[in-house]
Amino acid sequence: xxxxxxxxxxxxxxxxxxxxxxxxxxxxxxxxxxxxxxxxxxxxxxxxxxxxxxxxxxxxxxxxxxxxxxxxxxxxxxxxxxxxxxxxxxxxxxxxxxxxxxxxxxxxxxxxxx
Amino acid sequence: xxxxxxxxxxxxxxxxxxxxxxxxxxxxxxxxxxxxxxxxxxxxxxxxxxxxxxxxxxxxxxxxxxxxxxxxxxxxxxxxxxxxxxxxxxxxxxxxxxxxxxxxxxxxxxx
Numbered sequence: 416x417x418x419x420x421x422x423x424x425x426x427x428x429x430x431x432x433x434x435x436x437x438x439x440x441x442x443x444x445x446x447x448x449x450x451x452x453x454x455x456x457x458x459x460x461x462x463x464x465x466x467x468x469x470x471x472x473x474x475x476x477x478x479x480x481x482x483x484x485x486x487x488x489x490x491x492x493x494x495x496x497x498x499x500x501x502x503x504x505x506x507x508x509x510x511x512x513x514x515x516x517x518x519x520x521x522x523x524x525x526x527x528x529x
Numbered sequence: 530x531x532x533x534x535x536x537x538x539x540x541x542x543x544x545x546x547x548x549x550x551x552x553x554x555x556x557x558x559x560x561x562x563x564x565x566x567x568x569x570x571x572x573x574x575x576x577x578x579x580x581x582x583x584x585x586x587x588x589x590x591x592x593x594x595x596x597x598x599x600x601x602x603x604x605x606x607x608x609x610x611x612x613x614x615x616x617x618x619x620x621x622x623x624x625x626x627x628x629x630x631x632x633x634x635x636x637x638x639x640x
Contacts, residue, residue: 419571448627457533457617457630458572471627506571516560516621518628520571 417441419521421507427527428497435493436524440509447490448518449482450506458506464490465512497528532556533618533631541637542608550603550634552618559623561594561601566615566633608638 420439428434440447446465450458461480462472466487479497484490494501504525508518533554542548552561560579564572576585578594578601585592589612591604601618618631 450630455538455615455633455635457535457619457633460627460629463627508571516628517574517577518562518572518619520573522570525569 419507419509419519421505421521421524423524424522425525425527427529429529430497430499432497433493433495434497434526435491436505436507436526438490438492438507438509438521440489440507441519442488444509444511444519445487446510446512447484448508448510449490449492450508452504452506452523461492494526497526499528502526502528532622532629533620535616535618535631535634537634538632539635539637541639544609544638544640545607548605548608548636550605550616550636552601552603552620552631554599554620556620556622557598558620559598560621561598562619562621562628563592563601563603564617564619566617572615572617605636608636610638610640612636613638 422437448463449461451461452458460473461476462482464484467484479495482492504523506520506523508520510518533552536551562577563575566572576592581596581598583594589606593602616634619628621628
């Protein structure tokens with residue numbers, strides 16, 4: 416068990432650019448979640464997948480955000496036309512639904528939009 | 530809008546002191562979890578409580594789920610510098626499939 420892996424750990428971009436983050440969950444986990452967290456606050460839910468299906472997406476999530484989990488394994492989160500307000504830590508978590516729900520988080524990707 | 534409010538938001542105490550962190554909501558949760566997060570890392574699960582009134586102990590940490598399953602508390606006895614971190618509660622609503630996180634409590638234990 417190598418844990419949840421996120422890449423990159425840090426991303427600095429200019430306003431208006433597109434960015435993509437990757438998350439590799441724990442291999443036997445069927446659920447994958449994306450959260451966003453600003454400094455000193457709790458994580459805010461963005462979206463989650465069960466296997467390859469995206470089952471829920473936050474109403475707060477702008478159309479500029481899109482997530483995929485093409486084969487039910489790794490996932491990507493893309494932000495188009497980044498804005499300064501997108502600066503945050505983006506956290507990925509995985510779990511095995513039906514096995515006593517426990518979220519295992521990655522170390523996150525820290526995004527800074529200049 | 531945060532479903533779960535935590536208090537206090539910040540807490541700075543001396544090593545050896547006791548403290549309690551509260552997690553409150555007007556919503557009922559099917560389960561509630563507590564996490565600790567260190568700077569630059571993701572949250573790490575400490576405990577899950579499921580039954581109203583349930584109490585769980587993890588060494589010097591005591592977790593309680595409210596009878597109505599709307600609130601929870603975390604009590605730390607004889608705090609140590611290694612307890613420093615951001616403590617987060619997270620609740621799963623009965624009709625949903627994801628966890629809502631609280632606003633967080635940043636704890637600093639001074640040696």
